[in-house]
Amino acid sequence: MEIxxxxxxSEEEIPRAWYNVRADMKVKPAPLLxxxxxxxxxxxxxxxxxxxxxxxxxxxNDHAFIEIPDDIRxxxxxxxxxxxxxxxxxxxxxxxxxxxxxKFEGNNTSGSHKxxxxxxxxxxxxxxxxxxxxxxxxxxxxxxxxxxxxxxFGLDCKVYMVKVSYEQKPFxxxxxxxxxxxxxxxxxxxxxxxxxxxxxxxxxxxxxxxxISEAVETAVSNEGYRYVLGSVLNQVLLHQSVIGLETKxxxxxxxxxxxxxxxCAGGGSNLGGLISPFVGQKLRGEADYRIIAVExxxxxxxxxxxxxxxxxxxxxVCPLAKMYTLGSNFIPSAxxxxxxxxxxxxxxxxxxxxxGLMEARSVExxxxxxxxxxxxxxxxxxxxxxxxxxxxxxxxxxxxxxQTGEAKNIVFGLTGTGYFDLVAYQKYNDHQMSDYIPTDEExxxxxxxxxxxxx
Amino acid sequence: MEIxxxxxxSEEEIPRAWYNVRADMKVKPAPLLxxxxxxxxxxxxxxxxxxxxxxxxxxxNDHAFIEIPDDIRxxxxxxxxxxxxxxxxxxxxxxxxxxxxxKFEGNNTSGSHKxxxxxxxxxxxxxxxxxxxxxxxxxxxxxxxxxxxxxxFGLDCKVYMVKVSYEQKPFxxxxxxxxxxxxxxxxxxxxxxxxxxxxxxxxxxxxxxxxISEAVETAVSNEGYRYVLGSVLNQVLLHQSVIGLETKxxxxxxxxxxxxxxxCAGGGSNLGGLISPFVGQKLRGEADYRIIAVExxxxxxxxxxxxxxxxxxxxxVCPLAKMYTLGSNFIPSAxxxxxxxxxxxxxxxxxxxxxGLMEARSVExxxxxxxxxxxxxxxxxxxxxxxxxxxxxxxxxxxxxxQTGEAKNIVFGLTGTGYFDLVAYQKYNDHQMSDYIPTDEExxxxxxxxxxxxx
Numbered sequence: 001m002e003i004x005x006x007x008x009x010s011e012e013e014i015p016r017a018w019y020n021v022r023a024d025m026k027v028k029p030a031p032l033l034x035x036x037x038x039x040x041x042x043x044x045x046x047x048x049x050x051x052x053x054x055x056x057x058x059x060x061n062d063h064a065f066i067e068i069p070d071d072i073r074x075x076x077x078x079x080x081x082x083x084x085x086x087x088x089x090x091x092x093x094x095x096x097x098x099x100x101x102x103k104f105e106g107n108n109t110s111g112s113h114k115x116x117x118x119x120x121x122x123x124x125x126x127x128x129x130x131x132x133x134x135x136x137x138x139x140x141x142x143x144x145x146x147x148x149x150x151x152x153f154g155l156d157c158k159v160y161m162v163k164v165s166y167e168q169k170p171f172x173x174x175x176x177x178x179x180x181x182x183x184x185x186x187x188x189x190x191x192x193x194x195x196x197x198x199x200x201x202x203x204x205x206x207x208x209x210x211x212i213s214e215a216v217e218t219a220v221s222n223e224g225y226r227y228v229l230g231s232v233l234n235q236v237l238l239h240q241s242v243i244g245l246e247t248k249x250x251x252x253x254x255x256x257x258x259x260x261x262x263x264c265a266g267g268g269s270n271l272g273g274l275i276s277p278f279v280g281q282k283l284r285g286e287a288d289y290r291i292i293a294v295e296x297x298x299x300x301x302x303x304x305x306x307x308x309x310x311x312x313x314x315x316x317v318c319p320l321a322k323m324y325t326l327g328s329n330f331i332p333s334a335x336x337x338x339x340x341x342x343x344x345x346x347x348x349x350x351x352x353x354x355x356g357l358m359e360a361r362s363v364e365x366x367x368x369x370x371x372x373x374x375x376x377x378x379x380x381x382x383x384x385x386x387x388x389x390x391x392x393x394x395x396x397x398x399x400x401x402x403q404t405g406e407a408k409n410i411v412f413g414l415t416g417t418g419y420f421d422l423v424a425y426q427k428y429n430d431h432q433m434s435d436y437i438p439t440d441e442e443x444x445x446x447x448x449x450x451x452x453x454x455x
Numbered sequence: 456m457e458i459x460x461x462x463x464x465s466e467e468e469i470p471r472a473w474y475n476v477r478a479d480m481k482v483k484p485a486p487l488l489x490x491x492x493x494x495x496x497x498x499x500x501x502x503x504x505x506x507x508x509x510x511x512x513x514x515x516n517d518h519a520f521i522e523i524p525d526d527i528r529x530x531x532x533x534x535x536x537x538x539x540x541x542x543x544x545x546x547x548x549x550x551x552x553x554x555x556x557x558k559f560e561g562n563n564t565s566g567s568h569k570x571x572x573x574x575x576x577x578x579x580x581x582x583x584x585x586x587x588x589x590x591x592x593x594x595x596x597x598x599x600x601x602x603x604x605x606x607x608f609g610l611d612c613k614v615y616m617v618k619v620s621y622e623q624k625p626f627x628x629x630x631x632x633x634x635x636x637x638x639x640x641x642x643x644x645x646x647x648x649x650x651x652x653x654x655x656x657x658x659x660x661x662x663x664x665x666x667i668s669e670a671v672e673t674a675v676s677n678e679g680y681r682y683v684l685g686s687v688l689n690q691v692l693l694h695q696s697v698i699g700l701e702t703k704x705x706x707x708x709x710x711x712x713x714x715x716x717x718x719c720a721g722g723g724s725n726l727g728g729l730i731s732p733f734v735g736q737k738l739r740g741e742a743d744y745r746i747i748a749v750e751x752x753x754x755x756x757x758x759x760x761x762x763x764x765x766x767x768x769x770x771x772v773c774p775l776a777k778m779y780t781l782g783s784n785f786i787p788s789a790x791x792x793x794x795x796x797x798x799x800x801x802x803x804x805x806x807x808x809x810x811g812l813m814e815a816r817s818v819e820x821x822x823x824x825x826x827x828x829x830x831x832x833x834x835x836x837x838x839x840x841x842x843x844x845x846x847x848x849x850x851x852x853x854x855x856x857x858q859t860g861e862a863k864n865i866v867f868g869l870t871g872t873g874y875f876d877l878v879a880y881q882k883y884n885d886h887q888m889s890d891y892i893p894t895d896e897e898x899x900x901x902x903x904x905x906x907x908x909x910x
Contacts, residue, residue: 110833373633380534417564419564
């Protein structure tokens with residue numbers, strides 16, 4: 001059977017249920033802990049911050065499949081199923097016998113896979129009768145996705161955008177505003193935590209940790225609002241399982257058995273979604289795959305972090321999670337472009353990695369942009385810097401196949417497009433991009449501040 | 456048969472031949488004229504500027520179908536067939552009984568339909584053994600598409616970008632550079648015409664007409680280069696017929712008969728491509744459709760221009776074309792956002808309009824952005840300002856159906872995305888967008904300078 005350039009499923013083949021990989025894990029991810037008591041967080045603990053149905057999903061380690069409501073499936077139909085693309089042109093350019101496939105999640109205005117979870121979270125907020133939601137955004141990918149989702153359901157959306165991004169990335173901000181979201185540069189004078197930070201550091205350009213704290217405070221202090229988050233959480237990985245489920249359906253349709261599955265990893269939303277059904281098969285002993293998580297060498301939580309309980313935000317208002325972490329005070333060096341800058345990693349992925357079900361690899365950003373440009377020129381799509389981490393390793397593995405003569409099937413996640421990352425591309429084009437690998441001393445310093453949690 | 460949200464054809468259903476509507480026209484579009492002799496341009500006249508095969512296509516009024524070479528079809532497979540989308544969410548939001556469909560050409564990195572012709576033009580340049588091509592670009596949509604196409608075939612690409620855009624739209628410029636194109640702000644000191652203009656107007660921020668002249672001069676004065684153009688020409692409309700052919704195949708597949716077909720019109724590349732197979736049916740007496748060209752009220756060549764021979768560029772180095780024109784010195788007012796700013800209109804479309812085969816309507820830009828935002832919030836996609844002209848009229852027609860209770864099938868062309876047009880959206884969001892309709896006196900002034908050409 002000849003494989004087309006793009007394998008498109010029909011709308012009927014969009015999954016009817018998300019897959020919850022935790023149900024198939026014998027050792028479950030460690031529970032979230034309440035910051036002041038260090039006790040496992042209950043639904044009650046979480047429900048003043050998150051929507052009720054999302055809290056249920058967050059804590060559900062038992063149900064393997066959770067039905068996707070029709071309203072969400074109908075929204076998915078506007079941009080899904082996303083294509084699984086055979087990278088014929090890249091294969092030819094590399095001269096590799098490997099077959100390369102990528103699941104492309106960038107064909108929507110948010111430009112990434114983030115929309116898959118944003119629409120689900122907005123739906124449950126609407127169903128609960130809320131007025132709106134709050135969130136933080138750094139570069140703006142998640143904020144854009146959420147503003148599209150809340151516009152669709154007629155919800156209010158308050159986004160705290162890290163001040164430096166707010167000023168340097170006005171276009172992302174305008175997309176959010178066009179979709180009706182209010183975007184506030186953080187830190188701001190709209191919250192206690194923001195005012196306190198501004199008083200202490202008047203010239204600060206903000207941080208993701210501070211924006212999270214402001215968004216959470218706004219959610220809990222406004223009637224009818226809850227806080228939503230675009231990565232790291234179990235619920236997000238659950239929603240993102242549509243990526244992996246569609247990928248598996250498309251591969252199965254053409255009788256293709258993946259040998260290597262590659263995804264970029266920041267907080268884990270894309271990687272977790274892409275690999276979950278394949279990891280499920282591994283957990284159930286039905287099939288084996290090499291799975292590779294790719295992270296920036298400048299923010300190497302899997303490859304150089306510690307598996308321990310840590311704060312999820314620098315403001316320390318959110319529950320603690322057990323994860324591979326660099327310490328909640330860790331901030332990637334200023335030359336780091338794009339996302340994948342979170343200090344920790346999804347608890348579920350961390351536990352899977354700990355159990356040896358996947359590998360991890362870190363790559364430096366100049367080599368990532370080399371791969372991005374090589375890919376763009378033959379495959380047409382200008383990739384997001386985040387996605388390009390996966391491209392780098394896919395190319396490396398395809399070149400190994402060229403040496404060994406193996407026709408392996410390599411599947412990677414192309415999470416999004418780089419249309420709002422052109423400042424980084426400009427640096428690359430002008431040969432002004434640099435790499436930075438944190439020293440052992442730096443990492444020891446930020447890891448020394450991990451909270452003490454009894455085993 | 457239930458109609459899905461997105462009608463996707465298979466790759467096998469990508470057209471194998473472009474459709475040349477001129478073959479079915481009894482009265483053909485008027486020929487191009489050589490500027491100094493005012494005689495019809497022959498292949499010899501054109502071949503020092505354009506690629507040989509493209510000159511053949513430009514002058515071919517006889518062959519209804521021209522085969523699409525495999526290399527081009529394979530490139531098309533990376534982003535085509537483009538979806539024909541049923542706008543269920545927009546219909547619901549409007550409460551209209553009309554069925555609205557749009558052919559979405561924005562799912563590629565160039566962000567528009569321009570890539571359909573760019574890849575064809577690059578292919579013929581490569582086949583002719585050329586080193587590279589030159590072109591001009593305003594906002595950068597065409598330049599981006601061309602740089603993607605030349606990167607794919609390993610050709611050099613020299614883009615003259617209007618200086619004000621070069622400085623104000625650095626991101627489009629960076630996409631082109633990422634694909635390996637050299638981008639020169641125009642006017643520049645790399646050409647005689649550029650140096651002359653700079654000497655006369657040292658502070659000028661450039662114009663499309665000047666950039667065309669620089670690109671043509673560079674093509675004819677460099678061994679192994681030719682000039683390529685993204686709109687207006689017959690060859691471009693020919694390549695763009697893939698849009699209409701796919702649209703027709705998708706409609707036929709579900710037994711849908713379009714009642715109204717709507718496209719935005721600047722130079723005519725998208726409109727001509729979208730409507731050509733449908734106009735062909737009209738010309739052959741096989742079917743009837745209402746066809747509406749939508750143009751900006753600030754640049755109203757169809758609705759307020761004159762059908763006459765005119766210069767295609769302000770530098771007056773290119774052949775003359777008979778077209779609906781506002782005069783080659785006409786420049787839309789400074790508040791005009793986005794493209795659709797060409798003073799004339801494709802000769803083929805002009806002749807079809809003259810024969811009464813289509814209608815034209817002009818719309819003001821604030822109402823265009825109203826429609827764009829309404830569309831974005833329910834259909835997800837942030838549209839290009841150009842495409843939003845068609846959205847405006849599609850919504851207007853759907854609202855008429857609401858009044859009359861008619862369930863008409865409305866089809867429009869969504870040519871691209873607005874990801875690089877956020878300065879315009881910001882103006883709209885800040886309520887600082889204004890409208891401008893040129894006065895009769897202004898138009899009379901620019902039309903008074905039309906060249907004298909004997910009938």
